[in-house]
Amino acid sequence: MAVTMNEDLRRERASASFNPELLTHILDGSPENTRRRREIENLILNDPDFKHEDLNFLTRSQRYEVAVRKSATLVKKIREFGISDPDEIMWFKKLHMINFVEPVGLNFSMFISTLLNQGTTAQNEKWLLPAQGLQIIGTYAQTELGHGTHLRGLETTATYDPETQEFVLNSPTVTSIKWWPGGLGKTSNHAIVLAQLYTQGKCYGLHAFIVPIREIGTHKPLPGITVGDIGPKFGYDEMDNGYLKMDHYRIPRENMLMKHAQVKPDGTYVKPVSNKLTYGTMVFIRSFLVGEAARSLAKACTIAIRYSAVRHQSEIKPGEPEPQILDFQTQQYKLFPLLATAYAFHFVGAYMKETYHRINEDIGQGDLSELPELHALTAGLKAFTSWTTNAAIEACRMACGGHGYSHCSGLPNIYVTFTPTCTFEGENTVMMLQTARFLMKSYDQVHSGKLVCGMVSYLNDLPSQRIQPQQVAVWPTVVDINSPHSLTEAYRLRAARLVEIAAKNLQTEVSHRKSKEVAWNLTSVDLVRASEAHCHYVTVKLFSEQLLKIQDKPTQAVLRNLCLLYSLYGISQKAGDFLQENILTDSQITQVHQRIKELLTVIRPDAVTLVDAFDFQDVSLGSVLGRYDGNVYENLFEWAKNSPLNKDEVHESFYKHLKPLQSKL
């Protein structure tokens, strides 16, 4: 069948003011990256071994099975194609797994990386190769039924028995059952278990242990191990998130990961040199999550904007043909700020990855000085971007009206796959408060006369500090709402003020004879607000700085408009802060509202091309509404015919229930 492109989309693409290919290069990092990514994608698309069936019509058990099959093929193919760069493996998986949810994924992302970070050379020799070859399948078991983000509260114990030189792992309570680890329910035969270490009668806190959980050969749980799947979830159908209960289960001493801390055969505990090092992994994962937030939102925007260009509805002027819904101001107002946000988060993600690599080199040379700030910053940014993205994907879905509710749109799937990001790898509120703790520390530092550096250096300029009088001039008197730089300053001011307010409220609570912790709790809503303002500032700053790096003028112009929209939209949403702190005047806020509407009109002709530049293949969007060719309705109808309920013309429940109902009543 000849594929013809929907006429509306053809027109949209023809009217673009810039070349999307150049923007794609910027998003990928370089033209070479784009080329290589597409090469890998084509390998998958052209390979008959990769069947892409529609997961929407499968049961959970079938989806799990498909995911396992794909993982197994993946291992073979990655080897076959000689792909070894982590980024490339990521591209490969993203297209292949679609949801990017795979039961054996934890083996690579957590089991192996923890081994590398915390295992001794001997341990790596023993476990690493088999794990990499998927000869053993490992997972990482940290979260328990009763405890998540608060690590110190975990209850699982590992008690050292010097007589047998074994650790006895035990789950003493219901709440101590390991709960949620991916791949644990059905797939893995080993787990790295985090447990409270007891030796010589003393507790030394959390340590990691390699625990065999299923028998090799039969895959049955080993004696003393209770393991299973935690049941259906909002999404992640393909994943067997599991539970694990251990009943005085013994493992050899060598199974404790001992690169940092050690337990000697006689039970003597040797403590680690520095605990800051574990920050490194967390920073890496969080920077990855920010990138994922950007990608998920970019997918949602692609679907919603393409569909809005294809769908016609209602009338703007009576008698004229129905307009594309993308021509309605309200629809633009729903979608374009989100599109701008997707771009903003992309640049934040790229920055974080870069910073991580840079700092990792420093760490390699023993310089840990930047780690605390980076750790604090990534915590907040992970929370900030995932909260925003969560709401934004849902807004994209709703912008597609009723069809957004159908799985054919692909949007419910993107949403349920993304939303756990708000809780995993650190619950968002807790993350925000971690950032706040760093902000408060920095504030105190400035207060006691020391300057701070990095992203928080604005605290040096707070009027109440005035350590260096000449810096007062830094506070702009007039914000130019058409200048990204000037808007960054406005956000910087807001962050500074909200940090100061939180700090002062905290001091007030402390001075009311309350303990520090109670005072902290009674200020926590303010503290979260301060962290959000800080992260918002960082995002605006990174976006506006990105503009300077772009050579191509049309591309720069279109990104500049998105940057302005992102910044101004944020101001309009938080107008109260900017007014209350006298950063902007009443009439400026009115202008901001007005300017936003102008920008909507300016961006409108480029909207479809801006989502094209994200360069998602149809198969990875998984959406009938977001198809590149825009042939939405025909394919929607075809898709529905595959529904299991349509297998026979008269459903069996007619004979079982409806017919009797009609005759008996």
Next chain:
Amino acid sequence: MPALGPRSPGRSRMERHVHRAPSVCLAGPGTITVQELPVKVKAPQGRAAWLAQSPREGSCPGLWHTSRRRGARKKQTCARPSRSGWCVTAAQAAVLPNARPKPRPQKSRRSCREKRQIPARMDSPARVSMGDAWSWQVHPDMESERRQPSFDVERLTNILDGGAENTALRRKVESVIHSDPVFSLKDNYFMSQNERYEAGVKKKFHLHMIAQRLGWSEHSREFRYAFRALTGDLALGLHHIFLKSLQSLGSEEQIAKWAPLCNEFRIIATYAQTELGHGTYLQGLETEATYDADTQEFVMHSPTLTATKWWPGDLGRSATHALVLAQLICSGARQGMHAFIVPIRSLQDHTLLPGVTAGDIGPKMDFEYTDNGFLQLDHVRIPRENMLSRFAQVLPDGTYIKLGTAQSNYLSMVVVRVSLLLDEINPLLEKACIIAIRYSVIRRQSRLRPSDPEAKVLDYQTQQHKLFPQLATAYAFHFMGTSLQEFFEESYSAILDRDFSLLPELHALSSGLKAMVSEFCTQGAELCRRACGGHGYSKLSGLPSLVSRVTASCTYEGENTVLYLQVARFLVKSYLQAQASPGSTSKTSLPQSVAYLTAPDLAKCPARRAADFLHPELYTRAWAHVAVRLIKDSAHHLQTRLQSGADEHEAWNQTTVIHLQAAKAHCYYITVKGFAEALQKLDHEPAIQQALQRLCDLFALHGILSTAGDFLQDGFLSGAQVDMVRSAYLDLLFLIRKDAISLTDAFDFTDQCLNSALGCYDGNVYERLFYWAQKSPTNTQGNPAYQKYLRPLLQSWRSKL
């Protein structure tokens, strides 16, 4: 009251709760039988108890597993003196040592004593559910929350139900529903779309048999309560919408002909409006009904692919008839949307009739029990009498006669929107609040002070800040919905008599509130879900289903943006009307809900202290001020565009963002005002009034803080006053904290109805989660993926370990 048996309002919550427990034990399949107990008690304890399981049995503590399975068949139950109950608990404690490490407070010994009365109370509806042995005891962390309620929870429940007799009736219906295994919701989370659909049909059928036996009529309160108890998990929901539309749009003869057929389920009907290409915009629908005067028939036809009816519930597999909305064409003229009854499936063998193509539209986020469907009509002929003709008629010769206003077709949508608020949408938020708040007093995490035990997460200010505004919103909507219902009933009979004077206001109110309630409930339910951390992501928490169900309400029955803009049109019109005739007459002629447009306004808020913001009078006026300012603004923007020569429609489109803002502020104002007024009527219940007043204050102030810019922009509030609002708001969180559990208990949803491992009345969250997870088919059925894919992968390694 006598009919209720054991329940008397004077008894404490705790007592009732304990007494109600065993009835489910009796009825539910999860019963633990007495015979089994000695065996189990003798079972090896501790580690051995775990090891005693044969590996085939899987990993679960077999005590529960086995007993539940067998219990389903056995009649003799544990509803014996409490000793057996303790036995089970003891055995369980052995299986799961130290589930609750803290010493049990004194109180629980009392409840233990009370359990001995259990057999006498078996007829009361169950609060603690599922027949799980552990749920005979309330978790101490939950119990402490209920120990000293600041108001009588039962009386608040009565207020919410609209009287104690309603509460009694509701519980009676619930006991009927919950004692019937057909209605069990337990396996919902494990079923496929097909299974859910079949169960939905089965339940619907069963419910009607019961209704017939007990004499519940279709519109009775009993039916409404049954629907609530079943969480609406029934197929053929559109049957009801069809009936409502028939009664709104049909002539008396038509009602007389079709209503009995419907009521007796001789036909199964649905309401087919939305098309593949068109939703809320009615005029855009493409389905045609062309009158053929020769045969006195309408020819129903879908001229394009996009004209395919898409989404109607029950259409995919169940319905025999559809009320089809179509463009009426008679004598060559297009007369707009009208409703036609179209037979689509054979009443004999249920096959599709000639010219009809129909089926299911495939998987959705939720509503799996409903077969949302598609329908294509290929020149299907129906008799002239099948056009609903209360407001318009086609005479045999093809003459078109109009009997109502253009808006009369909207009437059935108004009817549906009003009933949705209280019967469908708001209860979903109420349930989400119950689950999240109950879980938040059981979940302990981190320490507030280094010396203390880990704190309940509800004691964290950030958690309160997430949840209490949602709780306040649920209460606000309850009272607002009730008053809308009253207004609706007042105006509905007038409209049926073709007096349309109140219709514009009714339409605006119902549209605006539908949009606001669905928007806030969706956001609120999702916030509640995320406030439960990881466990909120498990379907067993009940929250994903609530979220994915409530979110549909943002688009069905009118897409929210479109609805808000309809309100905005009404507001602009009212505003211009008030401007045109500024005399005293205009005040009387303005509809009541917008009368405030002409009321005297303050330029600045007079508050001087945080406490001033706790006066409903003050914050209601603040909301009125902002709403009026935004309405004025939006009208002026529109006028300016028009004066600068813009086309009327273009001008409207270019100002819709501000219209939206104005409509939202108006709806918020209406709700704050409605909530505050409803509470004034509770003078005779000072304790309840006080607790609810805090929620009302919180609702109003939370709204101000969320849109502080609107209040600051024209100087109505000063920066200092916004600080006062913030501090008043934070103080309220603290005050509401102690009432939180009572306020959620008052909604009085049974555990069966909540169907949540996190939200049960007794607070035994972790035990239930662990137990429920083991029932998942992923644990009870084999693992084919291992045999097919994992084993080959792992084999090469076997020898080396």
